[in-house]
Amino acid sequence: MRALVVFCxxxxxxxxxxxxxxxxxxxxxxxxxxxxxxxxxxxxxxxMGAHERRLYHEPGKNEDPIRDQVAQILWxxxxxxxxxxxxxxxxxxxxxxxxxVWVPHVTFExxxxxxxxxxxxxxxxxxxVVTTCGATWWxxxxxxxxxxxxxxxxxxxxxxxNCRTMYLALYKMDTCSSQQRQQYLEKVxxxxxxx
Amino acid sequence: MRVLVIFAHPVESSFQAALHLKVVETxxxxxxxxxxxxxxxxxxxxxxxxxxxxxxxxxxxDRSAVRPYIDRLTAAEALVLIYxxxxxxxxxxxxxxxxxxxxxGVSFEMQDGKVSPSLQNISKLVAVTTYGGTWxxxxxxxxxxxxxxxxxxxAITRPGQGCLYLAHYDMNRxxxxxxxxxxxxxxKEMEQF
Numbered sequence: 001m002r003a004l005v006v007f008c009x010x011x012x013x014x015x016x017x018x019x020x021x022x023x024x025x026x027x028x029x030x031x032x033x034x035x036x037x038x039x040x041x042x043x044x045x046x047x048m049g050a051h052e053r054r055l056y057h058e059p060g061k062n063e064d065p066i067r068d069q070v071a072q073i074l075w076x077x078x079x080x081x082x083x084x085x086x087x088x089x090x091x092x093x094x095x096x097x098x099x100x101v102w103v104p105h106v107t108f109e110x111x112x113x114x115x116x117x118x119x120x121x122x123x124x125x126x127x128x129v130v131t132t133c134g135a136t137w138w139x140x141x142x143x144x145x146x147x148x149x150x151x152x153x154x155x156x157x158x159x160x161x162n163c164r165t166m167y168l169a170l171y172k173m174d175t176c177s178s179q180q181r182q183q184y185l186e187k188v189x190x191x192x193x194x195x
Numbered sequence: 196m197r198v199l200v201i202f203a204h205p206v207e208s209s210f211q212a213a214l215h216l217k218v219v220e221t222x223x224x225x226x227x228x229x230x231x232x233x234x235x236x237x238x239x240x241x242x243x244x245x246x247x248x249x250x251x252x253x254x255x256x257d258r259s260a261v262r263p264y265i266d267r268l269t270a271a272e273a274l275v276l277i278y279x280x281x282x283x284x285x286x287x288x289x290x291x292x293x294x295x296x297x298x299x300g301v302s303f304e305m306q307d308g309k310v311s312p313s314l315q316n317i318s319k320l321v322a323v324t325t326y327g328g329t330w331x332x333x334x335x336x337x338x339x340x341x342x343x344x345x346x347x348x349x350a351i352t353r354p355g356q357g358c359l360y361l362a363h364y365d366m367n368r369x370x371x372x373x374x375x376x377x378x379x380x381x382x383k384e385m386e387q388f
Contacts (some may be wrong), residue, residue, distance in 0.1 A: 010245040046241060046287035050205040087293045088347050089284060089339065092241035096287030110367055117328060117367075135310075143346045146284070146339030153336040154283030174252070174305075 001126070003032040004076035008039045008083040008094040015173075015181060019130055020082045022185050026192035027080070035072055039093050044069075046096020059105040069101040078126040080192070081151055085133040085169070088140065089147040098155065107158045124159035127151065128166040128195055130188055132173040140171065166195055196319070196388070197228045199271035203278040203289040205235045210366070210374055214323050215277050217378055221385035222275075230267055234288045239264075241291015254300045264296045273319035273388070274352070276344065279366075280326045283336045285343065302351050312351035319356040319388070320349060323381055330364040359384060 005023055009016035020038075027034045039046075048056075055061045063070050073079075083094050090098075104110055109118040129151050133140055152165050168191060170176065170184040200219055204211035215233070222229050234241075243251075250256035258265065278289050285293075299305050302314045322344045326333050333341070341360055349358050361384060363369065363377040 010243060010248045012245075014248075040242075040245070046291070047235075048205060048281075048286065050207070050235070053205045053209075086243070087290075087297060087343070089290060089293075089343060091243065092287040092291030092294050095282075095284055095290045096241070098282040098284070099287055102282055111328075113368070117332070143350075144337060144339075144342035146337075146342045146347075149337035149339045149342075150283045154339070157332070157336065 001032050001077045002075055003027050003034045003078040003080060004072055005034060005036045005080045005082065006039065006094065006097065007037065008081075008091050008097075010040045010093075014084075016082060016084050016132060018185060019132070019188055022189045023080055023082055023130060023192050026189040030193045030195075032078070035076070037069075037072065039097055044093065044097060046093045046099070048096070048099050052100070057104055057110070062103045063106060066101050066103070069097070070103075070106055073101060073107070073121070074123070077123055078128070078195075079124060079155075080128045080130065082130045084173070085131045085135075085140075085147050088133075088135070088143045088145065090150060095150075098150070102155070102158065119158040121159045122161075124163060126164045126166075126195060127156055127159065128168070128192065130168045130192070132170045134173050135171065137169075137171045140169070164195075166191065196272045197230065197270060198222055198273045198275060198388070199230045199232060199267055200275045200277065201289070201292065202231070202233045203235065203276075203286045203292075210369075211277065211279055211325060213378065214325075214381060217382050218275055218277060218323060218385055221382050222388060225386055225388055227273075227388060230271065232264075232267060234292060239288055239292065241288045241294065243291070243294045247295065252299055252305070258298070261296050261298075264292070265298070265301050268296060268314070269301065269316060271317055273321070273356075274317050274348075275321045275323065277323045278340075280324055280333070280340050283333070283339050285340055297351075312353075314352045317352035318354060319358075320344070320352055320354040321357075321359045321361065321384070321388075323361045324363075325366045326362060326364045327367045328365065330362075333364065 007020045111117045
């Protein structure tokens with residue numbers, strides 16, 4: 001499968017970077033065709049400016065500022081997101097990638113009087129999220145996991161009807177042991193290889 | 196009350212801008228002291244940098260880059276957030292405000308891995324927002340931005356004087372009338388703030 005890995009963490013030496021490597025390794029070993037996007041490294045600009053917002057609903061024109069990224073999501077059959085959960089949500093960088101790249105007419109058609117919104121990313125059949133949370137599992141559930149829902153529900157609504165999803169999270173990131181972190185890396189590699 | 200208004204939309208002629216104007220004007224007229232933080236106009240950088248991330252838990256670290264925002268947040272008695280929902284979440288510029296400014300020692304204290312909230316200065320919380328899609332669609336997705344306000348933000352502040360979520364759904368099919376009704380509703384809430 002053609003897999004697009006979207007990686008988001010500012011620090012090269014971070015644990016998330018190790019997760020990114022494990023994901024890449026697992027997908028390549030499983031024979032997938034992988035594109036790896038490191039948003040911080042590529043210095044992606046997450047802020048949708050006024051000009052871009054004004055053209056947001058214009059077919060074609062709204063793709064101009066982000067043509068390369070649009071080509072990547074049109075190419076992919078599987079999306080894998082690797083990021084730290086900050087304040088129960090996506091880092092601003094990753095949120096901005098969704099804001100700017102997942103534009104109307106490419107990823108969905110706007111609703112009108114006669115019909116609701118229609119999704120256009122039918123070629124995406126799998127979505128995986130691999131993340132780390134400072135909070136506990138319990139607290140994350142209590143808050144309602146906004147970051148998870150943005151992708152696993154929100155973005156999934158724009159993809160294939162039977163799109164499969166997988167959500168992996170390491171909780172209590174700031175206090176867990178190095179053994180737990182190592183085990184999580186192994187789990188990520190095992191799960192992604194089979195996904 | 197000292198109200199910090201945080202606004203996150205880039206286009207001056209947008210309906211969001213009209214909501215922003217209405218909120219600020221009405222609050223001032225009602226006698227409140229408004230600190231108007233327009234994230235786009237102030238060119239706020241939402242990216243937590245590598246250095247900031249490395250020093251995130253270090254309370255002694257140099258925080259001069261975000262110090263003015265920390266001061267504005269800790270001086271507020273009430274918070275009004277005005278933003279459009281994009282892709283089932285806050286616009287990046289607003290999410291980044293949380294990432295960069297809601298630091299240990301500012302919005303929470305961390306001791307032995309246990310977190311306790313510290314934005315106790317904020318006793319009222321209001322969100323004024325617009326959704327492109329329907330209420331039903333947002334509900335199906337679990338309405339992440341509503342949860343961020345009504346659960347997370349509510350938990351780390353002390354909104355004894357109320358927590359309010361004002362939303363106009365289905366903006367893509369909104370009418371002049373639905374928008375005016377919403378503006379009126381927002382104005383009314385601001386008058387009674």
